[in-house]
Amino acid sequence: MRSTAHAFRGNVTGALSDANLQDSLSKLKKGFSERRRQAAERLPEFEALRDAARDIKNHSLANLDFYLETFEAKVVALGGHVHWAPTAEDARRIIGELCREAGARTVAKSKSMVAEEIALNDHLEALGIAPIETDLGEYIIQLRGEPPSHIIAPAVHLTKDQVADTFLAHHGKLGYDKRLTERNDLVAEARAVLRQKFIDADVGITGANFLIAETGSSILVTNEGNADLSNTLPRTHIVLASIEKVIPTLEDLGVLLRVLARSATGQESSAYTTLNTGPRRADDLDGPEAYHVVILDNGRSQVLGTEMQEMLRCIRCGACMNHCPVYGAIGGHAYGWVYPGPIGAVLNPQLIGLEEAGDLPNASTFCGRCESVCPVRIPLPGLMRHWREREFERHLKPSAMRQGLALWRFVAERPRLYRALTGLANRVLALFGRAEGAYSALPLAGGWTAARDLPAPQPGGTFHAQWARGRRR
Amino acid sequence: MSARGQMLDAIRRSLKRGPLTGPARDAAEARLAAPVRGPVPKRADLDHAGQVALFCQWAETNNASVARVGAGEVPAEIAGWLKRNNLPARAAMAPSAELDRYDWASQKLLELRRGIAVPDDQVAITGAFAAIAETGTLVMASGPGHPVTLNLLPETHVVVLREQDIVGGYETVWERLRAAYGRGAMPRTVNTITGPSRTGDIEQTIELGAHGPRRMHIVVVRP
Numbered sequence: 001m002r003s004t005a006h007a008f009r010g011n012v013t014g015a016l017s018d019a020n021l022q023d024s025l026s027k028l029k030k031g032f033s034e035r036r037r038q039a040a041e042r043l044p045e046f047e048a049l050r051d052a053a054r055d056i057k058n059h060s061l062a063n064l065d066f067y068l069e070t071f072e073a074k075v076v077a078l079g080g081h082v083h084w085a086p087t088a089e090d091a092r093r094i095i096g097e098l099c100r101e102a103g104a105r106t107v108a109k110s111k112s113m114v115a116e117e118i119a120l121n122d123h124l125e126a127l128g129i130a131p132i133e134t135d136l137g138e139y140i141i142q143l144r145g146e147p148p149s150h151i152i153a154p155a156v157h158l159t160k161d162q163v164a165d166t167f168l169a170h171h172g173k174l175g176y177d178k179r180l181t182e183r184n185d186l187v188a189e190a191r192a193v194l195r196q197k198f199i200d201a202d203v204g205i206t207g208a209n210f211l212i213a214e215t216g217s218s219i220l221v222t223n224e225g226n227a228d229l230s231n232t233l234p235r236t237h238i239v240l241a242s243i244e245k246v247i248p249t250l251e252d253l254g255v256l257l258r259v260l261a262r263s264a265t266g267q268e269s270s271a272y273t274t275l276n277t278g279p280r281r282a283d284d285l286d287g288p289e290a291y292h293v294v295i296l297d298n299g300r301s302q303v304l305g306t307e308m309q310e311m312l313r314c315i316r317c318g319a320c321m322n323h324c325p326v327y328g329a330i331g332g333h334a335y336g337w338v339y340p341g342p343i344g345a346v347l348n349p350q351l352i353g354l355e356e357a358g359d360l361p362n363a364s365t366f367c368g369r370c371e372s373v374c375p376v377r378i379p380l381p382g383l384m385r386h387w388r389e390r391e392f393e394r395h396l397k398p399s400a401m402r403q404g405l406a407l408w409r410f411v412a413e414r415p416r417l418y419r420a421l422t423g424l425a426n427r428v429l430a431l432f433g434r435a436e437g438a439y440s441a442l443p444l445a446g447g448w449t450a451a452r453d454l455p456a457p458q459p460g461g462t463f464h465a466q467w468a469r470g471r472r473r
Numbered sequence: 474m475s476a477r478g479q480m481l482d483a484i485r486r487s488l489k490r491g492p493l494t495g496p497a498r499d500a501a502e503a504r505l506a507a508p509v510r511g512p513v514p515k516r517a518d519l520d521h522a523g524q525v526a527l528f529c530q531w532a533e534t535n536n537a538s539v540a541r542v543g544a545g546e547v548p549a550e551i552a553g554w555l556k557r558n559n560l561p562a563r564a565a566m567a568p569s570a571e572l573d574r575y576d577w578a579s580q581k582l583l584e585l586r587r588g589i590a591v592p593d594d595q596v597a598i599t600g601a602f603a604a605i606a607e608t609g610t611l612v613m614a615s616g617p618g619h620p621v622t623l624n625l626l627p628e629t630h631v632v633v634l635r636e637q638d639i640v641g642g643y644e645t646v647w648e649r650l651r652a653a654y655g656r657g658a659m660p661r662t663v664n665t666i667t668g669p670s671r672t673g674d675i676e677q678t679i680e681l682g683a684h685g686p687r688r689m690h691i692v693v694v695r696p
Contacts, residue, residue, distance in 0.1 A: 043514060084476040084480050155675070191683060232621045258514070277662075
């Protein structure tokens with residue numbers, strides 16, 4: 001997908017004034033994050049499992065070449081094929097060729113963020129192959145020509161009414177000409193339409209939540225069962241996975257599955273977790289005859305061995321965005337590229353460049369909720385801070401901001417001066433509008449007050465002054 | 474250089490080493506040969522009767538229905554359940570030796586076809602390789618006795634699960650898979666299934682029957 005991350009500020013303004021989006025986002029807190037809290041509380045071992053999950057991913061990354069080679073040997077021994085793709089372009093080309101060799105006209109696709117990352121659908125369409133997204137949320141946004149706004153709930157920005165309008169507009173020609181109002185009717189209509197697509201598809205393309213070195217298995221986690229139909233009915237199954245998905249053993253998978261579903265949706269377990277190992281066997285009655293795994297790097301290997309390596313532990317559960325006050329206010333599209341929320345603010349600058357996505361790691365209050373819920377304990381605010389430092393080092397910030405920061409630093413390093421100036425500012429601001437409790441406009445701060453009020457200083461002086469007087473509440 | 478060599482090289486350069494050798498390689502190989510268990514939830518650390526009860530409880534929480542019967546009652550239970558739910562007395566059934574043990578001929582009205590599921594099938598009947606008490610999860614292993622399409626295509630899935638196949642957690646399932654297929658080997662597809670298919674993609678509200686079965690009935694068979 002084409003990035004609009006550089007236009008983040010404009011995207012945010014649009015998102016804040018989008019009534020449908022704000023309505024959808026208001027449901028996030030009661031939905032995912034509350035259910036995650038309950039699931040974590042039900043399992044006394046949850047925190048210990050998070051530690052173990054972090055350690056498994058760290059171990060896998062430290063031995064990544066070894067486990068990838070082990071995985072490959074297993075797949076090849078079973079008659080499957082492994083393809084190595086250093087770049088997004090390589091992955092697109094490989095998958096396009098495999099689809100052509102299979103004589104594919106339509107492809108059943110199971111939602112894959114890596115496929116979004118490499119813009120696979122555009123490439124397949126250019127080759128005259130129709131990719132059909134089969135995850136309900138991903139199908140809805142494909143019909144609407146939109147990118148996903150969340151990594152596990154791609155249509156979370158839409159209301160039921162918007163979905164109803166979309167279906168009426170696209171399913172009418174298939175004979176479904178009634179506008180539906182109930183959720184279960186919408187789901188049933190999509191099921192009926194997509195069932196035929198599954199049957200017609202020549203190739204199934206899925207992502208992978210994990211790859212298991214011990215057995216050469218690729219793992220798919222879904223609630224709908226769409227990945228399973230995609231990897232069972234078509235003659236060819238292509239798995240697209242990035243290098244950091246590989247883990248050593250089935251036991252490691254058990255640990256990661258126990259934190260994944262609970263962190264993502266608050267379920268004890270997703271409805272379907274499927275382990276696919278090679279093509280169908282000689283005595284199998286169904287399943288694909290050809291099995292390909294495309295392993296993508298796309299800049300990830302450059303992060304290994306650096307202070308940013310921890311981002312590669314991510315298992316794409318979405319908990320960080322479900323708990324992020326910034327994501328909760330602006331939704332996923334405003335981030336402008338494939339991965340939204342805190343993990344997007346960390347991944348996107350790596351994958352598409354700091355010049356393009358530099359605003360994203362700045363869109364954080366560092367409240368720390370993302371890190372506190374991350375199942376593999378990625379220090380997301382710390383990684384965002386790294387990007388801010390690099391941005392500063394590389395002089396990507398406007399000079400006014402650089403000078404402002406330099407002035408701030410000068411004052412902050414001199415406590416007496418700092419206290420004198422903040423005390424003075426406090427008294428001056430108080431003259432203007434303590435009675436109202438907040439300012440709706442201030443000289444030189446129009447950018448801040450355009451979309452919110454600045455609280456007025458309250459009686460008692462600065463925090464430092466109150467602390468010194470012992471009001472340590 | 475091949476794309477493969479290029480990628481492995483890039484990984485090794487970043488990790489500041491060549492191919493994994495010496496003690497580090499020995500340690501990784503040992504980890505593959507003798508997998509390390511993580512923290513296993515105590516929830517399912519029960520005697521077998523407790524595990525069976527826990528499985529049934531979670532399966533129902535996951536929107537499946539459960540019946541516990543003796544081996545002689547399995548066909549009657551299934552025929553009765555289909556009738557009570559106004560479902561057709563016609564099913565695609567897995568061609569497994571395990572299901573041959575039951576006296577299907579006793580149910581004259583139950584029409585069974587053995588083999589894969591086709592799009593028109595309304596009901597599937599299968600066995601299960603194992604089941605996990607910790608979360609109420611079924612484990613299906615593909616093979617000549619268990620086509621994968623039976624788990625997915627029909628709107629109704631009836632699963633015949635032997636009590637002795639219910640275990641505590643994933644770890645015992647992995648051991649049983651290794652015992653059945655060999656170390657490091659797997660059937661083409663292992664489906665672990667926790668209740669009927671569902672989606673929360675419209676306004677985060679769960680609806681059942683997204684792509685896979687809309688309803689699931691688990692018949693737990695006493696030994």
